Structure formats: structure tokens, C-alpha cells
Amino acid sequence: MPRIFITGCSSGFGQAIATRFLEKGWVVVATMRTPSSEGLPSSDRLRILPLDVTRQDSIDAAIAEAGPIDVLVNNAGVGMLNVLEGVDIAKACELFETNVIGTMAMSRAVMPAMRERRAGVIVNISSSVTLRALPALSIYSASKAAVNAFSESLALEAAEFGVRLRTVLPGSAPKTSFGRNAVARMGMDVPDAYGTFVDAYFQSLRSSVEKTEASDVADAVWRAVTDPDAPMMLPAGKDAETLFRESGRIAG
Numbered sequence: 022m023p024r025i026f027i028t029g030c031s032s033g034f035g036q037a038i039a040t041r042f043l044e045k046g047w048v049v050v051a052t053m054r055t056p057s058s059e060g061l062p063s064s065d066r067l068r069i070l071p072l073d074v075t076r077q078d079s080i081d082a083a084i085a086e087a088g089p090i091d092v093l094v095n096n097a098g099v100g101m102l103n104v105l106e107g108v109d110i111a112k113a114c115e116l117f118e119t120n121v122i123g124t125m126a127m128s129r130a131v132m133p134a135m136r137e138r139r140a141g142v143i144v145n146i147s148s149s150v151t152l153r154a155l156p157a158l159s160i161y162s163a164s165k166a167a168v169n170a171f172s173e174s175l176a177l178e179a180a181e182f183g184v185r186l187r188t189v190l191p192g193s194a195p196k197t198s199f200g201r202n203a204v205a206r207m208g209m210d211v212p213d214a215y216g217t218f219v220d221a222y223f224q225s226l227r228s229s230v231e232k233t234e235a236s237d238v239a240d241a242v243w244r245a246v247t248d249p250d251a252p253m254m255l256p257a258g259k260d261a262e263t264l265f266r267e268s269g270r271i272a273g
């Protein structure tokens with residue numbers, strides 16, 4: 022049975038991806054900072070392991086425990102909604118440590134075994150915010166643009182050894198805990214001078230009709246993993262597909 026290792030399974034997309042692969046008969050290693058089975062189906066093919074992607078000792082321990090990994094999904098991430106002047110740079114570092122360096126460190130951790138077996142897939146969860154500039158997202162968008170560039174470059178190295186890289190770009194999914202978690206961890210202290218501008222922007226965000234569901238992300242990851250002809254970048258969700266078309270990309 023193939024084995025998938027997923028980061029950030031305590032909520033949202035991570036849970037949906039884990040559930041999808043369990044339904045399809047895979048062995049699922051669902052990792053999270055504080056292990057809990059809440060929100061995940063019970064299965065004897067499910068293993069829950071502790072993992073903080075910002076700590077190398079935690080990564081080493083989880084990889085050693087997991088057994089041979091066929092697919093890695095770098096899903097763990099944190100958001101930040103603020104104009105640059107409201108950003109605490111220490112928090113920006115924490116965000117990059119999680120979204121960018123965590124993705125790099127996890128990919129580096131699985132590459133030796135995948136390279137030796139000449140097989141494996143790494144799927145990195147990016148964001149459709151990288152397709153169009155939006156205000157109050159400069160730090161977060163930069164982190165996901167870094168994930169895109171990292172993935173496209175690593176894909177060339179990994180292809181030498183039969184290992185595939187793909188990125189999935191979800192649109193806005195207000196039903197996950199992403200926004201709440203972002204505000205709790207990163208704060209949202211918008212400077213007064215930007216108040217009216219930011220309020221108007223948030224209003225326009227709330228009124229947009231097209232949204233992404235966690236199941237759209239599970240669909241895109243499933244395709245990225247099982248279809249060798251899937252494009253390098255896959256949109257997930259109606260709004261992400263629209264942004265793909267508007268940016269001149271073909272969803273494939």
C-alpha cells in the first residue's frame with residue numbers, strides 16, 4: 022500500500038487530504054504539532070505523528086518514525102493579513118520559517134530515500150494569491166511565491182531521479198481555520214492611516230462569490246499525486262481557476 026506523509030493535519034486542508042487518501046486505501050501519516058485524532062476518520066491505515074516543521078529534531082524524529090514515504094504533502098502553513106507597516110518583522114520571520122523553510126526542510130528530509138528508490142512525489146501547497154497582487158498580503162504572498170520558485174527549481178533536480186514535484190494553488194477558503202489561526206498567531210494591528218483602505222478591501226473580499234472548499238484541495242492533490250501528466254501548478258477551487266485563466270495560465 023502506498024504511503025503519504027502530510028504536514029499540518031490538525032485542521033483544514035490537511036484533514037481533507039488525509040481523509041481523501043484514507044478513503045482511497047492509502048497508508049496516511051498525518052502529522053501535526055499537537056497530535057490528535059479529532060477531525061480524522063478512524064482507520065488502521067492512519068498514523069498520527071507529532072511534527073513541527075520549523076524544528077529539525079522534530080522533522081528527523083517524524084521521518085524516522087514514518088517508514089518509507091511515497092508522497093510528501095507540504096501543507097503546514099500560516100497566514101498574515103496586514104499592510105507592511107503593521108507587520109512585526111519577528112512574526113514575518115516566523116511565517117517564512119513555517120511556510121518556506123519548513124517546506125524546504127521537509128523536502129530535503131525525504132529526498133535521499135526517494136532519490137535512491139527513483140520514485141516519489143512532493144506536493145507543495147502554495148496559494149492563488151501568487152497569481153494576482155492583492156493588498157494586505159505582501160508577506161504571505163511573498164512566502165508562497167518563494168514556495169512556487171523553490172518547487173519549480175527543485176522539480177528539475179528531482180526529475181533526474183524519477184521524483185516529481187507539483188504545487189497546488191488553493192483559492193480563498195473561509196471555512197477552514199486559516200484566517201482565525203493567522204490572526205491568533207500573527208496579529209492584525211492595522212495602522213490607523215490604512216484603516217479605511219483595509220476595511221474597503223476586506224469588504225470586497227467578503228463579497229466575492231467564488232470560494233474554495235477543502236474538498237477542492239483534496240481533489241487537486243489527488244490529481245497531482247496520481248496523474249504523472251498533471252501540470253506543475255494546479256489551481257484548487259473555483260476562484261483559483263478563475264485567477265488561473267485571468268493570469269493567462271491554462272489549468273491543464
Ligand SMILES: NC(=O)c1ccc[n+]([C@@H]2O[C@H](COP(=O)([O-])OP(=O)(O)OC[C@H]3O[C@@H](n4cnc5c(N)ncnc54)[C@H](OP(=O)(O)O)[C@@H]3O)[C@@H](O)[C@H]2O)c1
Nearest residue numbers: 029031032033034054073074097098148193194197198199
Ligand atoms: N484557507 C485558505 O484560504 C488558503 C488559501 C490558499 C492556501 N492556503 C494554504 O493551505 C495550507 C493549509 O491551510 P488551511 O486553510 O488548512 O489552514 P489551517 O486550518 O490554519 O491549517 C494550517 C495547518 O498548518 C499547521 N501548522 C502551522 N504551523 C506549523 C508548524 N510550525 N509545524 C507544523 N504544522 C504547522 C497548523 O497546525 P497547528 O494546529 O499546530 O497550528 C494546521 O494544521 C497552508 O499552507 C495555507 O497557507 C490556505
